[in-house]
Amino acid sequence: MKVAKFGGTSLANAEQIKKVCDIILSDSDRRVIVVSAPGKRDKEDTKVTDLLIACANRQLQSGSSAAELEAVVKRFKDIADELKLDNTIVEEIRRDLEERVKLDTSHQGMFMDAMKAAGEDNSAKLVAAYLNSIGKKAHYVSPRQAGLLMSSEFGNAQVLPESFDNLKMLNNYDGIIIFPGFFGYTIEGKVATFPRGGSDITGSILAAALKVDLYENFTDVDAVYAAHPGLVHNPAAISELTYMEMRELSYAGFSVLHEDTLVPVFMAGVPVCIKNTNNPAAPGTRIVLARELTPHHVVGIASDSGFCCIYVSKFMMNREIGFGRKLLQILEEEGISYEHTPSGIDNISIILKQSQFKNKETESKVLSRIKNELECDDVSIDHNLAIVIIVGEGMKNTVGTAARATSALAKASISLEMINQGSSEINMMFAVKENESNKAVISLYNEFFNK
Amino acid sequence: MKVAKFGGTSLANAEQIKKVCDIILSDSDRRVIVVSAPGKRDKEDTKVTDLLIACANRQLQSGSSAAELEAVVKRFKDIADELKLDNTIVEEIRRDLEERVKLDTSHQGMFMDAMKAAGEDNSAKLVAAYLNSIGKKAHYVSPRQAGLLMSSEFGNAQVLPESFDNLKMLNNYDGIIIFPGFFGYTIEGKVATFPRGGSDITGSILAAALKVDLYENFTDVDAVYAAHPGLVHNPAAISELTYMEMRELSYAGFSVLHEDTLVPVFMAGVPVCIKNTNNPAAPGTRIVLARELTPHHVVGIASDSGFCCIYVSKFMMNREIGFGRKLLQILEEEGISYEHTPSGIDNISIILKQSQFKNKETESKVLSRIKNELECDDVSIDHNLAIVIIVGEGMKNTVGTAARATSALAKASISLEMINQGSSEINMMFAVKENESNKAVISLYNEFFNK
Numbered sequence: 001m002k003v004a005k006f007g008g009t010s011l012a013n014a015e016q017i018k019k020v021c022d023i024i025l026s027d028s029d030r031r032v033i034v035v036s037a038p039g040k041r042d043k044e045d046t047k048v049t050d051l052l053i054a055c056a057n058r059q060l061q062s063g064s065s066a067a068e069l070e071a072v073v074k075r076f077k078d079i080a081d082e083l084k085l086d087n088t089i090v091e092e093i094r095r096d097l098e099e100r101v102k103l104d105t106s107h108q109g110m111f112m113d114a115m116k117a118a119g120e121d122n123s124a125k126l127v128a129a130y131l132n133s134i135g136k137k138a139h140y141v142s143p144r145q146a147g148l149l150m151s152s153e154f155g156n157a158q159v160l161p162e163s164f165d166n167l168k169m170l171n172n173y174d175g176i177i178i179f180p181g182f183f184g185y186t187i188e189g190k191v192a193t194f195p196r197g198g199s200d201i202t203g204s205i206l207a208a209a210l211k212v213d214l215y216e217n218f219t220d221v222d223a224v225y226a227a228h229p230g231l232v233h234n235p236a237a238i239s240e241l242t243y244m245e246m247r248e249l250s251y252a253g254f255s256v257l258h259e260d261t262l263v264p265v266f267m268a269g270v271p272v273c274i275k276n277t278n279n280p281a282a283p284g285t286r287i288v289l290a291r292e293l294t295p296h297h298v299v300g301i302a303s304d305s306g307f308c309c310i311y312v313s314k315f316m317m318n319r320e321i322g323f324g325r326k327l328l329q330i331l332e333e334e335g336i337s338y339e340h341t342p343s344g345i346d347n348i349s350i351i352l353k354q355s356q357f358k359n360k361e362t363e364s365k366v367l368s369r370i371k372n373e374l375e376c377d378d379v380s381i382d383h384n385l386a387i388v389i390i391v392g393e394g395m396k397n398t399v400g401t402a403a404r405a406t407s408a409l410a411k412a413s414i415s416l417e418m419i420n421q422g423s424s425e426i427n428m429m430f431a432v433k434e435n436e437s438n439k440a441v442i443s444l445y446n447e448f449f450n451k
Numbered sequence: 452m453k454v455a456k457f458g459g460t461s462l463a464n465a466e467q468i469k470k471v472c473d474i475i476l477s478d479s480d481r482r483v484i485v486v487s488a489p490g491k492r493d494k495e496d497t498k499v500t501d502l503l504i505a506c507a508n509r510q511l512q513s514g515s516s517a518a519e520l521e522a523v524v525k526r527f528k529d530i531a532d533e534l535k536l537d538n539t540i541v542e543e544i545r546r547d548l549e550e551r552v553k554l555d556t557s558h559q560g561m562f563m564d565a566m567k568a569a570g571e572d573n574s575a576k577l578v579a580a581y582l583n584s585i586g587k588k589a590h591y592v593s594p595r596q597a598g599l600l601m602s603s604e605f606g607n608a609q610v611l612p613e614s615f616d617n618l619k620m621l622n623n624y625d626g627i628i629i630f631p632g633f634f635g636y637t638i639e640g641k642v643a644t645f646p647r648g649g650s651d652i653t654g655s656i657l658a659a660a661l662k663v664d665l666y667e668n669f670t671d672v673d674a675v676y677a678a679h680p681g682l683v684h685n686p687a688a689i690s691e692l693t694y695m696e697m698r699e700l701s702y703a704g705f706s707v708l709h710e711d712t713l714v715p716v717f718m719a720g721v722p723v724c725i726k727n728t729n730n731p732a733a734p735g736t737r738i739v740l741a742r743e744l745t746p747h748h749v750v751g752i753a754s755d756s757g758f759c760c761i762y763v764s765k766f767m768m769n770r771e772i773g774f775g776r777k778l779l780q781i782l783e784e785e786g787i788s789y790e791h792t793p794s795g796i797d798n799i800s801i802i803l804k805q806s807q808f809k810n811k812e813t814e815s816k817v818l819s820r821i822k823n824e825l826e827c828d829d830v831s832i833d834h835n836l837a838i839v840i841i842v843g844e845g846m847k848n849t850v851g852t853a854a855r856a857t858s859a860l861a862k863a864s865i866s867l868e869m870i871n872q873g874s875s876e877i878n879m880m881f882a883v884k885e886n887e888s889n890k891a892v893i894s895l896y897n898e899f900f901n902k
Binding site: 085228244247251263266267283316318321322324326328331332335337338339340341342343344345346347387399400402404405406407410411413414415416417418420421426427428429440 | 496497658695698699702718719767768769772773776777779780782783786788789790791792793794795796797798850851853854856857858860861862864865866867869870872873877878880
């Protein structure tokens with residue numbers, strides 16, 4: 001059995017939905033299908049989710065939102081008409097939306113989640129209706145029926161552990177299950193949505209709960225590429241990589257999969273395949289627990305910007321027991337999470353996302369707490385840094401990867417603010433100035449893939 | 452005014468003491484002289500300090516130590532005779548030693564410190580007597596008279612801050628002051644010694660207290676070398692380096708100066724010069740607050756062995772607020788101090804001195820506390836690692852230093868367990884297997900000094 005998830009562009013119009021259904025029907029193992037809300041049909045178009053957000057906001061502001069609601073209905077109706085479905089499904093969707101806008105608006109986050117989830121929920125109903133209309137047995141299953149339970153952090157909810165047992169009930173269905181992504185229900189029965197990348201997470205949770213043979217994640221690219229196609233012309237497609245490698249690449253800017261997506265499938269040991277709805281014959285990229293190491297050792301190069309570095313120096317720091325712990329305690333007390341802490345003898349740097357500081361005041365407060373409470377000689381901060389990482393489990397036993405990487409960067413005249421290679425050796429990380437980050441990715445790509 | 456410190460080999464016999472006195476008298480600024488205990492005259496010889504330790508141990512074991520005491524007296528008498536001093540000074544030294552062995556032995560550490568300090572103390576008296584005998588006005592000054600106060604950690608004592616004010620009294624003397632290194636007195640009037648490198652520290656404290664123009668540290672080498680002469684043939688002499696550079700090199704195995712020595716002079720901004728008693732005309736190595744950066748950027752390459760690396764991995768570690776702090780807290784609770792913590796996304800390594808673990812049991816305890824309390828996926832330890840560092844403040848704004856270093860190491864087929872370069876960029880650090888450490892130093896030296 002396979003779980004297949006389809007993204008918004010794969011469900012944007014009737015033509016795309018037909019492609020999706022062809023893909024589903026071409027493999028009888030594709031039994032559980034997770035769908036997103038209809039996405040953009042072209043660059044100028046608006047996603048259904050964004051139409052729903054506009055509708056919710058109008059309702060919150062003025063207490064009515066008839067025009068906005070009608071825009072959502074029309075989007076679904078256009079698709080239904082093209083799919084030659086009768087009006088029953090459209091009326092069902094209209095009633096569903098009308099009920100949602102009447103929900104209690106006193107808790108805005110809760111109301112917003114109920115509205116946003118209507119995109120995926122009705123998309124699933126529509127796809128199930130289409131499959132049934134062409135004589136294929138398909139069931140729309142609601143996360144409520146299936147017991148996909150969520151924490152009450154509306155807009156940023158997490159799956160509750162008991163869901164994994166509950167979801168086994170999906171085995172009881174025959175035919176194809178069409179399951180809406182992006183949301184579940186709290187124990188009190190309220191809709192709660194995942195943070196970004198939500199439908200991917202739903203697919204991953206279902207794949208893990210059912211311990212399927214494969215979780216297929218259908219997007220609009222043929223594969224995960226070794227570097228961003230916007231930076232490198234025609235980059236190499238990655239045929240296979242490990243969860244850890246994918247996670248490191250996602251962490252540092254690969255947007256194909258949100259980094260949290262892999263947690264459930266990793267825990268359950270279910271392999272993942274990234275595939276293209278528009279080119280389902282392409283082999284895609286497999287994400288697995290372990291793989292044979294490829295000869296050139298590096299699988300991908302990623303970069304992410306928006307980092308800063310707090311530099312702390314204090315003479316005799318390395319003799320002061322508890323210094324590092326106290327430093328991290330201050331960050332913890334201020335609610336700041338950090339990424340890395342490379343150190344010298346009398347100095348330590350803290351690399352973190354600039355967005356961790358809400359404003360200049362919180363930044364100044366943290367710096368002065370460090371300086372005063374730890375009696376440091378010098379505390380300063382560098383902004384606008386980027387992290388560039390090369391990832392590959394095969395780097396582990398290789399002499400010279402660091403030399404190749406740093407030589408390539410030196411040849412491109414890129415100054416390294418920081419180098420960090422821990423003993424895991426799945427990645428090697430460089431901090432560079434933000435405006436040199438693209439050049440860094442290109443030079444590393446050329447070193448490891450164009451030679 | 453200058454403070455000059457002379458080490459044990461510079462005071463081992465009459466010939467050496469005459470050299471020392473020539474050096475003192477050749478520069479009228481050399482007003483405060485710190486002396487060690489007489490060292491070895493040749494390879495087979497025993498240092499006075501070791502004779503004193505043997506004497507103290509015999510006294511502790513058997514309640515008498517006449518023969519051992521006589522061996523110490525003889526060593527001083529030999530020198531006095533060669534210097535053609537009359538017997539007064541030898542009798543004074545004998546009386547001093549006889550009083551010391553009669554001290555209370557119930558606190559062994561306190562007794563041992565009083566015994567060990569007799570080497571420096573009587574060496575200072577002897578040098579002062581010699582200078583006076585040749586018509587040069589010299590005063591032996593005891594740390595007690597001068598108010599060099601110490602904490603009561605016998606064998607590992609630290610200077611008390613009020614000492615720096617007290618020691619200004621040395622300005623009241625005319626003529627040359629001969630001051631014994633290595634020890635001071637507790638507030639209760641007990642002798643307490645510094646840890647290793649003790650005479651160097653005494654000199655540094657005096658230089659800082661008197662805010663002299665220069666602290667001259669006379670040893671038996673012409674200069675500090677860019678790499679260990681035992682590893683690299685005829686290594687480059689360093690003419691000038693900063694406190695920070697010297698501290699980093701000392702930290703990683705340069706034994707010329709103990710890393711703590713520089714603290715007082717650094718705080719007071721007094722420059723240091725390392726010179727050779729046997730070749731005082733050589734310019735030596737100056738240690739200063741700031742220097743003009745040399746063209747090849749790297750001043751020295753050091754290595755130190757006996758490190759281990761604890762490798763900790765936990766899926767989603769980077770999302771767990773407080774993980775790093777809790778990890779360091781466990782180390783702190785177990786009294787383990789660590790050196791560096793390079794990290795990936797889901798893993799962190801802790802580099803520390805292997806000697807931090809008293810035995811296999813304490814090591815296992817720390818590893819299992821980390822694994823269980825932090826619920827880690829994997830905790831393991833690698834032993835027998837060495838740290839190799841290249842040091843140079845000039846590396847700061849240089850593109851390509853990392854490339855040169857890692858390429859040189861790769862050419863020598865050395866596998867890097869870890870790379871750490873923080874944003875201070877005074878050093879770049881590599882962890883390698885202990886048995887590859889010498890090869891690493893040689894390859895880096897050749898890259899940065901033989902090209």
